[in-house]
Amino acid sequence: MAVATKKVRAEQTPGDDRSGLFDDQFLKKLEYLHVVSRKIFTGNLRAERRTRKVGSGIEFADHRRYSWGDDFRYIDWNVYGRIDKLLLRLFEEEEDLHIYILLDCSRSMLIGNPLKLHYAMQIGAALGYVGLANLDRVALVPFSDRLRGRLPPARGKNRIFKVFEFLRNVEAGGQTDLAACIRKFVHENKRRGLAVLISDFYDPRGFEEGINSLRYNKFEPFVLQIYDQREVDPHLHGDLTLVDCETGEAKEVTVSKSLLDAYKREHEKYCSELSEFCTARALAYFRTHTQLPFDELVLKIFRAGGFLR
């Protein structure tokens, strides 16, 4: 924890002014979102989230065949009387939910108006607040080419200011290496939980390996892709030298309308690949542009389900 809180931004990127990101207005919106989330998620148990882990809870989950050594107390004798088979009653085990908010703070997130990073921080803070208010354990893990600090899991909405403070001081920059960062993340966090992955997913190495690492290690990935409208429809024309903001790689192009159309198609195709990847694996996936107000996006997430149960 001490290491994480000491993390300070080494250099402020031009335009990356975070002083006004989490003001009172923002806090009011968070409270509003919290209230709304409770309306949407009615009938749940207070301060509790259930995992899929089957254990010794009180809510029936399933049956399974009795095997040698099982506790006799959980044998369903009514079923045995009807079908003459020994079946064991299983209950959902109740435990605290860990919400890990993985925040992409690579160089590419420092593009857009507003900056994608700022937008991602506001989304992360909002989701984190809802989690904290629901007495879940919320942790923040910024990453780019490596993990850039960590806010350890905390509970209770009064910890939201720690979240703000942490986000304000997150160091941004570097290339995106999703796979390496998530591998390191799963090694460092043994408690499984919901992994909210907020990023633009502009990783030359691809996004599949990173998301699969979460899945394979029993984390529940929640994919949130952020983009800027100008990335989809850049207003470019003429002879240009395109420079990759992360790798610095330059490419001379003459941008024509046909080339722009081809680029738009390629961008859409890339996003569709991510969407199809998540859908095929029953992962929650949201895509948004930075011009959409963050609270609207959060409400949209709530209504779609996946974050609240």
Next chain:
Amino acid sequence: MTLLLPIAYQTVLTVAAVLTVLAVVAYILKMRRRRFEVPFSTLWHRVLREKETTSLWKQLRRLLSLLLQLVILALLIVAVLDPQLGSADRDARNVVVIVDASASMKTVDEGPDGQTPRIEVARQRAHELLDAMAGGDAAMIMRMDGQTTPLSRMGSDIPMLHKVVDSIVASDTPADLRRALSAAADALRERKNPTVVLIGDGAYPFEVLDSVVWSRVPTGAEAGPDPAGTSASGRDGIDQKRLADIDLSGIDVRYLPVGKKGDNVGIVAFNARRYLTDKTNYSVFIELQNFGEETAQRRLVVYSGNNPIDVKTVTLQPGQRLRSIYPDLSGGQENRLRAELQPVAVPDSPPGSSEDPLPGRSGDSSGDSVRDRPDVFALDDEAFALLPARKKQKVLLVTNDNLYLEGAMLVYDSIHIDKLLPAEYEERISSGDLATYDAVFFDSYTPEKIPPTPSTHLAYFDPRGEHSPFAIRRTVEAPRITEIDEAHPVMRWVVMSDVNFDRSSVFDVDRTSGEIALARYVRAPIIAAKRDGQRKIAAFGFNLAGTDLTLRVAFPLLLVNTLDWFAGDDADLITTYQTGHRLRVPMDGTYGISEVEVVTPVGRKTRAPVTDGQARFYGNWIGVHRLVARDRGQVVAVVELAANLANPEESQVAPVDDLALGGRTLARPEGFAIARRQALWAYLAIVCLLLLAIEWVTYNRRITV
């Protein structure tokens, strides 16, 4: 198609090569591109990978763009070469159009009502000629009057040539056909199908018309047998003839006549001079000629200033030339004389026509052949003359009763004489009341003070001492006059070869400061003159009591000449000139002045250079010219002179329909049929603009990049 090549072929090729290289280099050189930061270049790489599959087409498109630029450049170069659709090159002519703009072209006899000047019709003919030029024809417009002026270069820019023709106006000078034909022949030398078209009225001197040769004059060695038997002189004669001849060999000369009538009576000479002894009177010489084919009657009026001093009616038979002298005229106070021929409105009652002193006058002027209408050529109906300035001078003699000097002065009636003794002079000069005299003669007395008025002229006899106007180098005993400057007004008509002197001072004359030695004794100046600003000074080195000059006729002549020189009254001064000549006007007192201002009769001011005391300028207009010499802003001399046409050949305005040059009658330029000619440069420029527009659109739409 014909390329007119208004610019040298090599120049066009050089420019084309340079521009082509520049265009190619501009395509090869890579422009610095704008940098743009993208968040994820992988997407662009994927797109460009697909596009690169068509890179060959892309290169071809860039090549297409370059080719488009080169095509535009080529079209522009071709447009510069001025291609013409028209006749073939072999038929193209090089035409020099000589437009006669001499005085006779001011004759008003053209048009349906006979009120159109010939020059206007000549311009119209020139326009028609230009419009009828074929595709490859090139033309040069040349104006012919007293001078020959090429108004354009040889070219096919018809609109420009039309403008040049419109600018032609007739002058008051006679036509110099020799110079015009020579200049045209020079301009056409080494050109294909050389043609000269002369547009004029044919009023040219016969000797010029006869001096044209149509084949090359042989050289002296090839001149053939010498008819005179003296080969050297015969060769010289042929060489002179070759120089005088106008060589039009190989040139097709055509003639377009202008003019309809030739009835003209003109003043061909008009001069006036004062009598030497009586400068209040003067005589006038006038010469008239009837150039028409019918008897003409005119009223001749001579004006002094604006006042008529003589009016008479004259009748002239066809071709008759009437010379007359008006003696002992004394009327009028002006020195400007003007003669004018007027139509006889009422033949039997012209004012002052009761007596006609002119010989050849026609007393019985009631015949049908006598016409009373003005003639078609008004320019020679008026002539101008100037009389030398007449002024009665106030002269002071400072002498000890020299009867020779006082007696000699009595012969001159244009002066008023006062006499003072040297002592009285010194007294009066101190009181400052001697400022009103025009001239002062000092006899054997050299004063310390001279009259302060800068226009008071001084004459010294036997000056001595430091106040002598010229430094005295030495004294010679019994000198004889060996050299006289006869060109100077003081020594005009003076003979002093056998005059005896007992002694004389020898002056130190500095020619570089304008001092002149008028008479010398073996190169030793004895009589000298100089100017000091407006003041003129003459010095005689001898004493009048020690010479027999006072007993000679030369002595009063010397005094009169000196007084005339003082007054600026030069009896030899010619004040009447002919237009069309380079006039040389003596400018008295313009030493050290390099140019004078000339005010022409039309009021225009020009400058004329002064060399050797003579102003030189070209007389273009009839009337009184005024020459003003200034030294540091101060007027030091003013000379007026009159310019008249005074040219019988030019007054012979009868049009010549068939002009013969060197025995060959010139044909009309009927070969100039109206041809369809089409300049292509405008269309090429339009095509270039279209291609540029296509290039611009395709470039901006990234089709050709």
